[in-house]
């Protein structure tokens with residue numbers, strides 16, 4: 001047996017070493033065949049002697065079963081974000097602020113990897129937990145998925161406690177292959193490598209993450225037990241020695257000019273990297289100075305992100321398409337030859353309105369330069385008129401709605417041209433999409449494709465009709481089986497309990513966004529009262545100006561809209577605000593639940609706590625207020641005793657919840 005143990009240990013060490021050469025250093029030392037042979041031997045031995053399997057054996061990267069839900073993890077040190085800068089001037093301002101405290105400045109500049117940040121905890125040299133950033137204070141436990149990344153050591157050479165932070169990313173070449181495969185399988189494509197990385201980490205089943213070629217760069221460590229460093233750069237070097245993958249492009253700079261050179265270099269060369277970067281991070285190197293500089297609520301004062309100017313690409317306008325929006329506006333969109341722009345494939349760019357088309361002189365067939373406005377919406381910057389061949393076609397927005405054929409008019413003083421058709425299906429489709437969206441009624445399973453079918457088959461003629469859909473009707477539609485039909489009905493049923501604010505927002509009243517909807521729900525005790533209010537009365541409410549008031553009154557004065565409200569009411573949709581007396585007796589209190597409770601599942605207990613304003617965390621710390629202990633509690637119970645935290649049995653817990 002001792003011999004077997006020794007062989008197992010040796011195999012694991014060898015495999016770990018070769019994982020490191022291959023995945024961290026990118027310099028394999030043995031052939032794939034030799035590697036596979038070792039792995040095969042390890043698997044065989046572990047199958048024969050399952051009692052000798054260790055959780056951090058290389059065979060256990062895809063360990064265990066899928067999880068039911070993501071546990072919340074409270075970060076030991078908050079995961080802050082970075083202040084942004086967009087120009088050299090802003091970088092110089094940052095430098096001047098730092099120099100007020102220390103003249104002898106030293107910076108480390110790093111690439112800002114565009115992925116998903118993760119915190120990894122090692123205890124005694126073993127990876128014990130990994131979490132997403134979440135809101136910076138509380139993230140989600142993604143240990144099961146993180147373990148599948150081969151460049152992450154499951155066991156370190158030294159038996160130390162530490163926390164590292166890094167960015168999980170999807171390499172560009174692998175992303176293109178991956179999307180191609182998905183396309184062949186008829187699956188939805190990911191817009192960019194970052195979404196693909198985030199989507200992979202959000203899988204409940206680690207077997208899925210294991211098939212994704214994800215990687216990580218470690219960029220920081222808030223704590224390495226028993227070690228202290230004078231500089232961030234030394235700490236990164238140490239992490240690299242421990243076997244972590246640290247980005248090799250990091251560089252020390254003696255002054256801000258060197259920092260600016262680095263930023264300029266990577267603005268021009270970012271395309272050459274096999275991963276997406278969305279900027280540069282500039283960090284003060286001396287850790288003592290970082291302490292002196294401190295932080296604001298959100299950002300450290302010792303670091304700043306430099307964001308690249310929006311990328312510009314040349315492409316061709318293949319066509320101009322008109323879409324009819326929820327308000328009836330006819331909006332022209334340029335259909336482009338697809339290009340990769342700032343990390344996502346772009347095939348469309350908005351042209352806003354006729355004035356914009358004329359101002360920019362866009363014609364069908366033109367070569368144009370595009371970029372993303374505010375990092376998100378692609379737009380045409382300019383037309384390359386020199387590249388015209390003569391075959392380009394001018395375009396004008398039609399005088400008739402392309403969807404319903406009604407007259408399209410341009411109202412005085414407005415730039416948009418709008419469809420006048422009262423029952424235009426395009427408007428209706430957009431209205432319904434708006435109604436079902438997540439921050440309105442959040443009706444899962446009702447997407448644009450289903451809405452189109454519902455309209456085509458005349459199963460609905462307004463949002464109120466959604467609630468009288470029948471299972472057989474749904475099952476008769478394309479790609480709707482019994483299960484998906486039932487899911488839609490269940491989602492509709494659940495939505496009846498939504499708040500009044502969600503309904504008011506979902507109705508799509510012009511100028512009533514989710515904030516205004518909330519304000520209305522706080523000021524009126526039913527939708528009928530909102531409907532009866534006059535402009536003057538509404539205008540007296542803080543945050544509701546005359547334009548909004550006018551729009552609300554005009555909405556509720558139309559017969560067809562009152563019919564919708566009637567249908568919602570008859571279907572049993574909640575049209576009254578929740579009681580304002582929601583109790584917050586557990587506001588700010590932190591709970592940990594361990595062991596099995598008789599009357600509550602974990603989910604119920606958590607719900608009961610959060611409803612009263614409390615929070616549930618997964619590990620016990622000195623900040624925990626209560627530990628709820630059921631049958632067969634785990635080590636959390638001992639830890640709570642050790643730290644002197646108030647322990648509640650099920651009855652005690654019930655008393656607190658009921659009090």
Ligand code: IVH
Nearest residue numbers: 080081082110111112113117167219281300
């Ligand atoms: S340092 C106190 N370094 O950018 C902030 N962040 O806005 C410490 N990121 O959430 C972050 N590459 O996800 C740092 N080399 C790098 C980074 C990096 C990417 C991300 C990280 C963080 C966000 C900050």
